[in-house]
Amino acid sequence: xxxxxxxxxxxxxxxxxxxxxxxxxxxxxxxxxxxxVHLFFRKEESRRIALNAIGPVWDGNEVWLVIxxxxxxxxxxxxxxxxxxxxxxxFMLFLVAIIFRAISIEFRSKEEMKWWRKxxxxxxxxxxxxxxxxxxxxxxxxxxGIPLNANHEFVxxxxxxxxxxxxxxxxxxxxxxxMHGAMYLIMKTEDRIFTRLTIIANNTSKFFILCFxxxxxxxxxxxxxxxxxxKDHPALFVLPVAAVLIVLNIRRxxxxxxxxxxxxxxxxTTALLLILFAMGLYPNLVLSNIDPxxxxxxYQAASSEGSLRTMLLIAFIGMPLVATYTIFMFxxxxxxxxxxxxSY
Amino acid sequence: xxxxELLSRIQFAFTIAFHYIYPPLSIGLGVCLVVMEGLYLKxxxxxxxxxxxxxxxxxALIFGIGVATGIVMEFxxxxxxxxxxxxxGDIFGSALAAEGIFAFALESAFLGILLFGWNKVSxxxxxxxxxxxxxxxxxxxLWIVVANSWQQTPSGYRIEGTGxxxxxxxxxxxxxxxxxxxxxxxxxxxxxALLAGSFLVLSVSAWYILKKQYVVHSRAAFRIALWVAAVxxxxxxxxxxxxxxxxxxxxxxxxxxxxxxFKKSAPADMYLMGWVNASEQKTMGLKIPGGxxxxxxQDFNAPIPGLNSIKAENRPTAVNFVFQTYHLMVxxxxxxxxxxxxxxxxxxxxKLFETRWLMSVFVFAVLLPQIANQVGWYTAEVGRQPWVVYxxxxxxxxxxQAVKAEHVLASLILFTLVYVMLFALFLYLLNKKIQxxxxxxxxxxxxxxxxxNPVLN
Numbered sequence: 125x126x127x128x129x130x131x132x133x134x135x136x137x138x139x140x141x142x143x144x145x146x147x148x149x150x151x152x153x154x155x156x157x158x159x160x161v162h163l164f165f166r167k168e169e170s171r172r173i174a175l176n177a178i179g180p181v182w183d184g185n186e187v188w189l190v191i192x193x194x195x196x197x198x199x200x201x202x203x204x205x206x207x208x209x210x211x212x213x214x215f216m217l218f219l220v221a222i223i224f225r226a227i228s229i230e231f232r233s234k235e236e237m238k239w240w241r242k243x244x245x246x247x248x249x250x251x252x253x254x255x256x257x258x259x260x261x262x263x264x265x266x267x268x269g270i271p272l273n274a275n276h277e278f279v280x281x282x283x284x285x286x287x288x289x290x291x292x293x294x295x296x297x298x299x300x301x302x303m304h305g306a307m308y309l310i311m312k313t314e315d316r317i318f319t320r321l322t323i324i325a326n327n328t329s330k331f332f333i334l335c336f337x338x339x340x341x342x343x344x345x346x347x348x349x350x351x352x353x354x355k356d357h358p359a360l361f362v363l364p365v366a367a368v369l370i371v372l373n374i375r376r377x378x379x380x381x382x383x384x385x386x387x388x389x390x391x392x393t394t395a396l397l398l399i400l401f402a403m404g405l406y407p408n409l410v411l412s413n414i415d416p417x418x419x420x421x422x423y424q425a426a427s428s429e430g431s432l433r434t435m436l437l438i439a440f441i442g443m444p445l446v447a448t449y450t451i452f453m454f455x456x457x458x459x460x461x462x463x464x465x466x467s468y
Numbered sequence: 469x470x471x472x473e474l475l476s477r478i479q480f481a482f483t484i485a486f487h488y489i490y491p492p493l494s495i496g497l498g499v500c501l502v503v504m505e506g507l508y509l510k511x512x513x514x515x516x517x518x519x520x521x522x523x524x525x526x527x528a529l530i531f532g533i534g535v536a537t538g539i540v541m542e543f544x545x546x547x548x549x550x551x552x553x554x555x556x557g558d559i560f561g562s563a564l565a566a567e568g569i570f571a572f573a574l575e576s577a578f579l580g581i582l583l584f585g586w587n588k589v590s591x592x593x594x595x596x597x598x599x600x601x602x603x604x605x606x607x608x609x610l611w612i613v614v615a616n617s618w619q620q621t622p623s624g625y626r627i628e629g630t631g632x633x634x635x636x637x638x639x640x641x642x643x644x645x646x647x648x649x650x651x652x653x654x655x656x657x658x659x660x661a662l663l664a665g666s667f668l669v670l671s672v673s674a675w676y677i678l679k680k681q682y683v684v685h686s687r688a689a690f691r692i693a694l695w696v697a698a699v700x701x702x703x704x705x706x707x708x709x710x711x712x713x714x715x716x717x718x719x720x721x722x723x724x725x726x727x728x729x730f731k732k733s734a735p736a737d738m739y740l741m742g743w744v745n746a747s748e749q750k751t752m753g754l755k756i757p758g759g760x761x762x763x764x765x766q767d768f769n770a771p772i773p774g775l776n777s778i779k780a781e782n783r784p785t786a787v788n789f790v791f792q793t794y795h796l797m798v799x800x801x802x803x804x805x806x807x808x809x810x811x812x813x814x815x816x817x818x819k820l821f822e823t824r825w826l827m828s829v830f831v832f833a834v835l836l837p838q839i840a841n842q843v844g845w846y847t848a849e850v851g852r853q854p855w856v857v858y859x860x861x862x863x864x865x866x867x868x869q870a871v872k873a874e875h876v877l878a879s880l881i882l883f884t885l886v887y888v889m890l891f892a893l894f895l896y897l898l899n900k901k902i903q904x905x906x907x908x909x910x911x912x913x914x915x916x917x918x919x920x921n922p923v924l925n
Binding site: 181187190194201218220224231442445466 | 540
């Protein structure tokens, strides 16, 4: 098989899509988290500041979802079709939540009426929570594997997705995003809302650490195939250890009021958790929990070599551009939020 | 047709028809914004700045809904059409991913600066952001239309595997991108978008002129949009003809359905309007005998293959629907040409803004390009049936195997409710923004006769 820099093309795409999903988790993660804690702010002004802290960037953050999904479609169409159709209803709810979230942000400031703003505040918060939970639910099921028979056909039922482990992952993802979002908002705010957020960051980080411990334990006990790789390659054990240290560092940063460092740590945590998931998965993309022949590997699911190669070239040209826009955008809106005439 | 297929087709048609209201508006409006802000930078005239800021607010509303409903489309390929996704992932997926990387990222990043960057960046950088957002939306349409055009006229591929395992593999990337209908269909769609956006500006400006509000602003905006609309509507004649030529060459079944032409091989008429009775294979209406033959072969007696020359299972079933949508699109296209050219003539005669009945026509004319875009899309997509990829993959074979009819029904009901609410809110807020009007800083400017635009007059 063709390789680029010693890595075969499907593996390149496995890595790239992993990077895109991590980018999405880190970027949209903080604005979803900001949405999830939105109702903790009581004052109208605080809510406006919180909304405007993500105002100029949330749309750009969502681009990573669009590119990630598009890349999965292009590089592993077999998996794209399988995952999306198997999780049909969760993804439909996800899409409706994405719509509600976008219009909540956009419509809220368009009317002065109290009920109007309250309605969109609730819709913004609930849709952010729903998206986070659904992403976690889908992830939780993918970690365990889904019922695919030897022909990769789905033979399960919808209600099987609501199992305790998947629900635990859903809550863990929500807690991670809430903590991440709270720390992003802290960096963008001052005064009253800043003080309120320090309390929220403190509580959500404790909540996350509880979830993190529960998830680690549950994974060790109930999903042994995710940790099998460490038996064969003990050196890789450095990664879960790093994850634990970084998670502890989040708490330490919050206690020392170094929120920027805390934000970076929670971003790294997001990436590390996804890397651990990817390591447990590789070289498969979807695991079957009833028949190992049902696993879908990157080689079975990959597009043609020519297409992967062309797309890799497109990605090498395109991704630095996307990174440049992203940096330029965050740089333009650096510093604390000030409300002005164009604000939401 | 089983229930999953029927429901999935309804869901896809409904969600894409709704989505297709917004991107054409933002593309057309984006181009108008570039002209307005460019004129502001060039003339330093406050009017153009106020106009830009006003239309940016409306742009934001439209863009937001366009993005949210667009993400739905990307996911629906996988959720409802998993077999299709696997079949065309190599090709369609590549185009979608390229759209995300090269176009959507550009628009979304610079949209933030367009909306919130007024006091953060210099006017030049702000203008650059406006240009990049407009370019991003234009590139975005390019990749989407390329992907769709490949479904209409596949090329640059080979088929690997058989039955449910079959898939199309790219053999020549550029032949795939520039497949035989890409350029013609893209220019047709792009000009349709320019018409949608410019007619929105025309409608709102005409309404203000009728109400004698923001008259100076509205006249300036009207002139800008009228030029965009006039050039576009004439251009549409050209791209429309080219698109029809491509259909003639590559999709004879669609062409036959567009004109209700059944006979195996005979000279074909061109209808101005009519009705197709598909069961009796008869088409009645006002026609130019041999007109289609003439248009295609410059010969009124040249035979054109009709629907009966195509195997029954490969013919589009909704012939009258394709005929009607196609003819409505053409009729609207002609109306837009007449309307814009007549208006340009009146502008030249300096009577345009005093012709109140014409201004009233423009207030409602905003619907015309929207209807034309919608029915043109129906012609293209319904005319392609029963194929999802023309000649290669049937729509009935493209479905997701894992999805049950009740799940599609549930999601269809959900989307219907959400979209009806979304549309009502959109109209309400659009109306509110129009009622509010541009923020005019200096009230002296509101004297209609005192100021004339040096650039556009």
